[in-house]
Amino acid sequence: MDDPVLLTGAGGRVGQAILHGIGEGHEWRLLDREPLSADRLPPGVTDDDVIVEDVTDTTAMTEAMDGVGAVIHLAGDPRPEAPWNSVLENNIDGTQTVFEAAVDAGVEKVAFASSNHAVSAYETDTRTPDMYRTDDDYRLDGTELPRPGNLYGVSKAAGETLGRYYHDSEGLSVVCVRIGNLTADHPPRNYERGQAMWLSHRDCAHLFDRCIRADYGYEIVYGISDNERKYYSIERAKEVLGYEPQDDSAAYTLAGEPRDGT
Numbered sequence: 001m002d003d004p005v006l007l008t009g010a011g012g013r014v015g016q017a018i019l020h021g022i023g024e025g026h027e028w029r030l031l032d033r034e035p036l037s038a039d040r041l042p043p044g045v046t047d048d049d050v051i052v053e054d055v056t057d058t059t060a061m062t063e064a065m066d067g068v069g070a071v072i073h074l075a076g077d078p079r080p081e082a083p084w085n086s087v088l089e090n091n092i093d094g095t096q097t098v099f100e101a102a103v104d105a106g107v108e109k110v111a112f113a114s115s116n117h118a119v120s121a122y123e124t125d126t127r128t129p130d131m132y133r134t135d136d137d138y139r140l141d142g143t144e145l146p147r148p149g150n151l152y153g154v155s156k157a158a159g160e161t162l163g164r165y166y167h168d169s170e171g172l173s174v175v176c177v178r179i180g181n182l183t184a185d186h187p188p189r190n191y192e193r194g195q196a197m198w199l200s201h202r203d204c205a206h207l208f209d210r211c212i213r214a215d216y217g218y219e220i221v222y223g224i225s226d227n228e229r230k231y232y233s234i235e236r237a238k239e240v241l242g243y244e245p246q247d248d249s250a251a252y253t254l255a256g257e258p259r260d261g262t
C-alpha cells in the first residue's frame with residue numbers, strides 16, 4: 001500500500017499503539033477531533049498530515065479521504081457504558097460517514113475497530129468463568145451472530161453491518177477487528193476475562209499493519225494476542241491477514257507480573 005493511510009482516532013490508545021509500532025511503515029494522514037501534540041506523531045509526520053475534525057462531518061471526511069488507499073477507522077466512543085445518544089452519533093453515524101466517504105473517494109479498504117462487546121452476551125452465567133480458562137475449549141470465531149452486551153456493543157455490531165453493506169453494494173474491502181482488551185507492557189491485572197482477550201501493543205500494531213497490506217473481501221476477525229487461555233479464535237486473522245502474534249497473557253501471572261521475573 002503506497003497511498004496514504006487515513007487513521008481516525010489517531011490520538012487515542014489504539015491509535016497510539018499502532019503509530020508507535022508501525023508509524024514509520026506507512027505514509028499517514030491522522031484524524032482526530034482533538035488536536036494531536038507533537039509527541040503523538042510518528043517520525044516524519046507533521047501538522048500538515050493531521051486533520052482535526054469530527055468523523056460525523058461529511059464535508060471534512062470527504063476531504064480527508066482524497067488520495068487515500070486505506071483507512072483504519074478507530075474514532076468513536078469506546079466506553080462499554082456509553083449512552084445511546086453518544087454511540088448513535090459517534091459510533092454509528094460516524095462510521096457510516098467514514099464508509100460513505102471512503103467509497104466516494106475510491107478508497108480500496110477499510111479496517112473497522114469493532115469490539116468484544118459486540119459479542120459479550122455469549123458470556124452467559126453458565127459459561128463463565130470457565131470459558132476464560134485454559135482447559136475450556138469454547139471459542140467464538142467470527143461466524144457467529146452478534147450478541148452485544150450493551151448499547152456500545154450494539155453500535156459496534158451496527159458498524160460491522162455497515163461494512164458488510166458497503167462491501168456488498170460498492171465492492172469496498174472491509175475487515176472488522178473485534179478488539180479484545182488493549183494494554184501496554186502487561187495484560188490487565190487480576191482480570192481473567194481481560195487476560196483471555198489481551199491484545200498487546202506490538203500485536204495490535206502488527207495486526208493493523210496486516211489489515212493495511214493483506215487482500216480480503218469482507219471479514220470479521222478477533223484482535224487478541226496468542227493467549228493460551230482464550231475464547232476467541234484467531235485462526236481467521238492468521239489465515240486471511242497473515243497475523244502472527246508474538247504475545248501471550250500466560251507469560252504473566254494473574255497480577256500481571258512476568259512469570260520469568262524479567
Ligand SMILES: NC(=O)C1=CN([C@@H]2O[C@H](COP(=O)(O)OP(=O)(O)OC[C@H]3O[C@@H](n4cnc5c(N)ncnc54)[C@H](O)[C@@H]3O)[C@@H](O)[C@H]2O)C=CC1
Pocket residue numbers: 008009010011012013014015031032033034053054055056073074075076077078079090094113114115116178179180181182183
Ligand atoms: N482500547 C481497547 O481495548 C478497545 C478499543 N476498541 C475500539 O477501538 C477504538 C479506539 O479505542 P481507544 O483508542 O481505546 O479509545 P480512545 O478514547 O483512547 O481514542 C478514541 C479517539 O477517537 C477520538 N474521537 C472520538 N469520537 C470522535 C469523533 N466523533 N470524531 C473524531 N474523533 C473522535 C477521540 O478524541 C480519541 O482520540 C474505538 O472505536 C473503540 O471502540 C474496541 C475494543 C477494545
Ligand SMILES: O=C1O[C@H](COP(=O)(O)O)[C@@H](O)[C@H](O)[C@H]1O
Pocket residue numbers: 077078079080115116117179180181182193194
Ligand atoms: O471495547 C472495549 O473493550 C475493552 C475491554 O472491555 P472491558 O469491559 O473488559 O473493559 C475496553 O477496555 C475498551 O475501553 C472498550 O473500548
